[in-house]
Amino acid sequence: xxxxxxxxxxxxxxxxxxxxxxxxxxxxxxxxxxxxxxxxxxxxxxxxxxxxxxxxxxxxxxxxxxxxxxxxxxxxxxxxxxxxxxxxxxxxxxxxxxxxxxxxxxxxxxxxxxxxxxxxxxxxxxxxxxxxxxxxxxxxxxxxxxxxxxxxxxxxxxxxxxxxxxxxxxxxxxxxxxxxxxxxxxxxxxxxxxxxxxxxxxxxxxxxxxxxxxxxxxxxxxxxxxxxxxxxxxxxxxxxxxxxxxxxxxxxxxxxxxxxxxxxxxxxxxxxxxxxxxxxxxxxxxxxxxxxxxxxxxxxxxxxxxxxxxxxxxxxxxxxxxxxxxxxxxxxxxxxxxxxxxxxxxxxxxxxxxxxxxxxxx
Numbered sequence: 023x024x025x026x027x028x029x030x031x032x033x034x035x036x037x038x039x040x041x042x043x044x045x046x047x048x049x050x051x052x053x054x055x056x057x058x059x060x061x062x063x064x065x066x067x068x069x070x071x072x073x074x075x076x077x078x079x080x081x082x083x084x085x086x087x088x089x090x091x092x093x094x095x096x097x098x099x100x101x102x103x104x105x106x107x108x109x110x111x112x113x114x115x116x117x118x119x120x121x122x123x124x125x126x127x128x129x130x131x132x133x134x135x136x137x138x139x140x141x142x143x144x145x146x147x148x149x150x151x152x153x154x155x156x157x158x159x160x161x162x163x164x165x166x167x168x169x170x171x172x173x174x175x176x177x178x179x180x181x182x183x184x185x186x187x188x189x190x191x192x193x194x195x196x197x198x199x200x201x202x203x204x205x206x207x208x209x210x211x212x213x214x215x216x217x218x219x220x221x222x223x224x225x226x227x228x229x230x231x232x233x234x235x236x237x238x239x240x241x242x243x244x245x246x247x248x249x250x251x252x253x254x255x256x257x258x259x260x261x262x263x264x265x266x267x268x269x270x271x272x273x274x275x276x277x278x279x280x281x282x283x284x285x286x287x288x289x290x291x292x293x294x295x296x297x298x299x300x301x302x303x304x305x306x307x308x309x310x311x312x313x314x315x316x317x318x319x320x321x322x323x324x325x326x327x328x329x330x331x332x333x334x335x336x337x338x339x340x341x342x343x344x345x346x347x348x349x350x351x352x353x354x355x356x357x358x359x360x361x362x363x364x365x366x367x368x369x370x371x372x373x374x375x376x377x378x379x380x381x382x383x384x
Contacts, residue, residue: 023367025358026056026090028083030097034336036343037350038062039094039115042071044351049076051359052367056090058083065344092369094354098125109133112369114354116140116153119383120284126383135371137381139357140283148377151357155199156349161308161338162203162279166192168338169275169306170211172324172331178212189214191272194233195290195315196279197224200308204277205233216269219280220258236269238262267295274300278307278315287312293327301329310334357381 025048027039038061040048045055055077059069069079080086087093087106095115098104104125107113109132117138119126129136139153149155170177173190180187192208194201197219205228208215215233217224225235238261270276270291281287287309296305296318307319311334318325318332325332339346360377363370373379 023053023091023362023369024056024089025053025092025094026086027061027094028058028086028099028103029061030095031100032064034340035096036064036340037096037347038065038067038343039096039347039351039354041348041351042067042075043348044355045072045077046075047355048358051362051364053092054078056080056086058086062347065347092358094358096350098122104129107132107134111135112137114139114357117383130384135369136383137357137361137378138383139354139381141381141383142357143376143380145376151353151360151377153350153353156353157339157346158198158200158279159203160342160346160349162200162277163207164338164342165200165277165279165306165308166204166207166211168333168341169277169304172333173275173304174302175274177208190274192216192275192277193218193236193269193273194277194279195219195266196281196309197221197228197235198279198281200279201277202227202231204279205231208275208277209233213275216273218262218266218269220262236265238265262290263292263295266290267292267298270295271298271300274303276303276305278305278309280315281309281312285312287315289313289315289317291316293317296327296330296332299330303330305330305332307332307334308338311336 048055057072057077057079059079059081073079084106087103092112098117107129112135114137119138126136142148142151176187177190179189190213192213192215194204194217197217205215205217209232216236217228217233218236228235280290305316307314307316309315310319310321314334316332318327319334321334321336361369371378
């Protein structure tokens, strides 16, 4: 079978789907691997390295699409390249079906097999394929690093002859994968860390990392069957808002990670709360791409509100593209290994397999 991938739009996406390490593994399974020239050069993966592994390099990306049985990407392709995908080809990536409904429907009409990996079920067998978790881990780490680099005070407590500098106080909103990594990173760097989440089960995880869990009294458990957060009731939102407002007055850095799959990010930090924060405070909003968790978040801009800086990037993983690519490539390789019939050298779309059934878009 022929497996291919082409460069993403480097203005918005620097990650790649096939690293040299993973190309070698695909070839070991019996795949022919096709890439376009310069595919990984922006990450230091030169064409020469791929060629040494017997990867075939094409000057024209369109040739890769035309010749491949299986196409691996991070995002949907540009319209002209998307139109080249034909019947019985298999297309795998992170395609945001809630947002890209029409483009995906057009491909389904052409009888293309489309697998979107953010739809993976939260089961033990799928953990090695979990692209959301691997990428969120890095995002949570990098959000803390970026916030600390913009904060104009020291992070850990420092005792000097001239006096003591108190440690920074960090609040993490949302204790999913990104949030937990943010807690761990901030704690390692010497901050005092607080966290809040609508899922009561998060309390134990937060505390195991050394964070203090902030919880509304008599909280309802707002965890869905898939392990994601659900919409909260109006009464819960009101109580949470009061707790948050009081807390933010004493916080230096806020990391926002609260998302609901397929919906606009919940507005958690209101304008009056930001007005009550100390000048010099930082808010890093990882939910910016879905509208943001604050009243003032703007994509790829630093917004200054009365001295409080609000940062929100469309793709923070572009700041860690090598690490992110290495993890993503491994996730997608593990997914294909589950999909591939090694004996007959072909894909086996077994809809009795929960992993395949949940990720295949029909």
